[in-house]
Amino acid sequence: MKHTLTIGEYLIQQLHARGVRHVFGVPGDYVLGFYDMLLRSPLKTINTCDEQGAGFAADAYARVRGLGAVCITYCVGGLKVANTTAEAFAEKSAVVVISGAPGMKEREKNPLLHHKVREFDTQKKVFDQITIASTVLSDAQTAFAEIDRVLHAATRYKRPVYIELPRDMVAVPGIPHHEPAEIHEESEPRVLRTAVAEAAAFINAARQPVILADVEVHRFALQNDLVRLASRTNIPVAATILGKSVISEQHPFYLGVYEGAMGREDVRRYVESSDCVIMLGTFMTDINLGIYTARLDPARSIYATSEKLAIGYHNFEGVRFKDFVRGLLRAKLRRRTLGRIPHPQPPARFVPRRGDAKLTVTRLFQRLNAFLSDNTCVVADVGDALFASTDLFIHHKTEFISPAYYTSMGFAVPASLGAQLADPKLRPLVIVGDGAFQMTGMELSTVARFGLNPIVIVLNNRGYGTERHMQDGPYNDILPWEYHRIPEVLGAGRGFVVDTEEQLDAALNDAARHTRSFCLLDVHLEPLDRSAALHRLAQRLAKKL
Secondary structure, eight states: OOOOOBHHHHHHHHHHHTTOOEEEEOOOGGGHHHHHHHHTSSSEEEEOSSHHHHHHHHHHHHHHHSOEEEEEOTTTTTGGGHHHHHHHHHTTOOEEEEEEEOOTTTTTTOOOOTTOOSSTTHHHHHHHTTSSEEEEOOOTTTHHHHHHHHHHHHHHHTOOEEEEEETTTTTSBOOOOOOOSOOOOOOOHHHHHHHHHHHHHHHHHOSSEEEEEOHHHHHTTOHHHHHHHHHHHTOOEEEOSTTTTSSOTTSTTEEEEOBTBTSOHHHHHHHHTOSEEEEESOOOOTTTTTTTTOOOOGGGEEEEOSSOEEETTEEESSOOHHHHHHHHHHSOOOOOOOOOOOOOOOOOOOOOOOTTOBOOHHHHHHHHHHHOOTTEEEEEOSSHHHHGGGGSOOOSTTOEEOOTTTOOTTOHHHHHHHHHHHOTTOEEEEEEEHHHHHHHGGGHHHHHHTTOOOEEEEEESSBOHHHHHHSOSGGGBOOOOOGGGHHHHHTOSEEEEEOBHHHHHHHHHHHHHOOSSOEEEEEEOOTTOOOHHHHHHHHHHHTTO
């Protein structure tokens, strides 16, 4: 007799079919039945120190692998991942939030069960605002179809979804349905042809077209198409901060990161003097646009995302982003001569100054630039960890991860966990401020438990550095930790104290050789030391206070 899948089994099966191999989370009584089912499945459970760490890890996993999953209990766990889910929504990361919940029979007569906030659907109402699709698997007849619908929305829109799993429904057999092999949504053919033809004419008539590529090129797996488009036409490519590493920075037609007046002047001048800026998957955020110092004329732009297509002031409806990009590849675009263009310089050999020469932010990042290798994935937290990292020379595509739009502190350490499990060939280089580290840094416990080996650089400047440059006060101070001694607490990893350039050089060399576990470099910096990028940003933000 053929086994009828239960609702929990079907959910696991469909996650696995879409490439998920790890589920991050923290167990609780309302979800223990599903956790036991996960234990007997091909998916590996990664239980973290805290739910927020699990959410950030699942987000990074999704950015690298395409789809991630976090599994938590009702409300006390679910509401802890509301922030990480909001980040995934804002930055288009396909995370499946699975929440255990009181059973349907338990809800009769509306009792005051533990973890309940207001009504039984309060948590779902919260997640309705920060996901692209949501469901409560309360009916065996529709559960399988609901799982398919919601997971399709996650992969179609590259945004998080919410699945609530009442504990008395986990082991209930579902009702088989005619599962679609795959749902293919297509562009309106005539509109697509018209849009591509108009865009091609615009590009061919331009004197100096340029491509501005952002994160959606990665989310929709269009990196190779971007490279082919640039290679066939010799149109140079710039990236945004959020889109950094969407293309290898070693390509001869790569300009660098464009961020308005916050970025390199030669890149800003080249992009803003273009008479045809082809914005592919670009988020028009304040950070991406250099706190709105960017000068991009819509009349001279092609703006294509998963939600909008505009050529100049002409808007097109019914054209999917992927179809438009691939339509440009088939169009008759003339090949140009690639003249002299700005290009990020590969890192020079770093020679540490001898003796007790104190380390600065500028010299730290110069050394890190020389340290990067082909298997390094840079995971940058918010603040100077992000802004100084924009000038790092990333070797391959999709090897730079940061919440550069939503900018939630505490992302980097748990994100390194998700990124390395998603692609074990990569060794994360985590760059995190001491304030952000104190929020989620103890996920190094999870890193150690599962045998991972990131190199963590703690920018120890004794407080919230970005805020200190905008408006200082005692509220920017934090208790100084002896970060290098955390391996003693965990019984794993290696710690280093770094005050000088020589100490940094020696610590990084030791960390490169030590691959058995994580390494943590406690890098002491002056509280008011900062990168040039953070200086420019702080000046802009301080004017808005």
